[in-house]
Amino acid sequence: MPDTSVEQGQHSRVFVADIGGSYIRLGVSDRPRSVRLVESVPTPVDSWEAFGATLEALAARHIGETRSPLVISMAGAIDPASGVICASNVPCVSGRVLGAELSSRLKRRIRIANDADCLALAEAVEGAGAGHDVVFGVVLGSGVGGGLVVGGRVVGGASGIAGEWGHGLSVSARVDFDGMGHAEPVMALRCGCGRVGCVDTIGAARGLERLHALLNDEQKDSHTVLDDWQQGGERARRTVCAWLALVSEPLAAVVNITGASVVPVCGGLSNVAPLIDALDAAVRKRTLRRFRERVVVPGAFRQDGGLIGAAIIARQDDWREP
Ligand SMILES: [Zn+2]
Incomplete structure (x- = not known):
């Protein structure tokens, strides 16, 4: 029997939120490939009561009485078995079964998704990875994140943190400057x-x-180091040379292991195009497969990748149907 609920779900309205350590950004998507930001408010990070009340007020203002689900993109590891989240940038939610607790408070279905997974999914389905079956999305923001998408769906795995390449893989200790x-x-x-x-x-x-x-x-911020590098500064050259060697090696291993054919990069460092170009060249030198085309590419979404990925999840999942 054809599954008409999926068809209806594809075109119905879904709400999404991107919750960071500074802001909660609420968006609405009326159809695939379209998300509109409706309001942004500061994130209460220390008080669970204030956090819940802020989301409740946002929902009352913009979602109202409809049964529309809400998918929240936020940093943190969510245990797939218990639903307990560990979120270092919003301490008041850490240790809570956040999806279930918010669902009960806001009286609607709510799902929490890892922000790097949302970014990776946005890039895989609608962005720089579109058309590729296996996409490894990388986040180079203040820290390192990643998400694995296969066949247009996030692979969370038993840990819920598949794609998390920032920890565990040790970088090489020697660099040929x-x-x-x-x-x-x-x-x-x-x-x-x-x-x-x-x-x-x-x-x-x-x-x-x-x-x-x-x-x-010497202490310099990343913008200054990268500006100096582009202007030929010797100290910055050494830094970027080491960075490229140390990052490209584990990233090439990730490409070998996952079978990804494209690695869209999001986050602050992805704005420096020559750096991503150089990273791509360094990774392709180290992968087992000889790629003729680019593998590491700048992500397509600068601002709203988290919201876009959350909207894709909202439309994919069976959980949202009554
Ligand atoms: Zn670590």
Whole structure:
């Protein structure tokens, strides 16, 4: 029997939210490939009561009495078995069965999705990864994130955090700064997760700054380092040379392991096109498969990837049907 509920779901209105450590952004999508931001309010990060009340007020203002579901994109690991979230940037929700608790408070179906998964899904379905079956979406924001999408669906896995390449994979400890085959040691840094040498310690904006300080004994923000690099500064050249070597190696391993044919990059560092170009060249040098086409590409969505991915999830899932 044809599943008409899916067809109806494709075209009905869904609500989405992107919750970060600073803002809650609520959006509405009336049809696929269209999301409109309706309101943005500061995130209450320390009070669960204030957090719930803020979402309740947003829902009352914009969603009203309709049965429309709400999919929330936010940073954090959600245990697939228990639904318990661990979210370091919004401490008041950490340890809660957030989806169920909010569903009961707001009296509608609510699903929480990892923000990197939402970004990866947006890129895979509607963005820079469209047309590819296996897409590995990378986030290089303040930290390193990632999401794996196969056949247009997020792969969460048993842990719910499949695609999380920022921790666990150790970066190489030696870098050939001059391309002459004389690799120099680079000290592995301790990671917030307790391990040493995770990609997250050097891979995104804060990591680039740490790497620059370690190699050059000077503090500069990532924008300045990347500006200096583009203007030919020697210290910045060393930093970016090390960054490319240290990040491309684990990323090439991820491409080998997942079978991804495209890696869209989102987050602050993705705005620096020459850096993403150089990362693509470095990754393709290291993958087992010889890719003729680009693999690492800038993501298509600068601002609203989280909302777009959440809207795709809202339309995909059976949970939203009565
Ligand atoms: Zn780590």
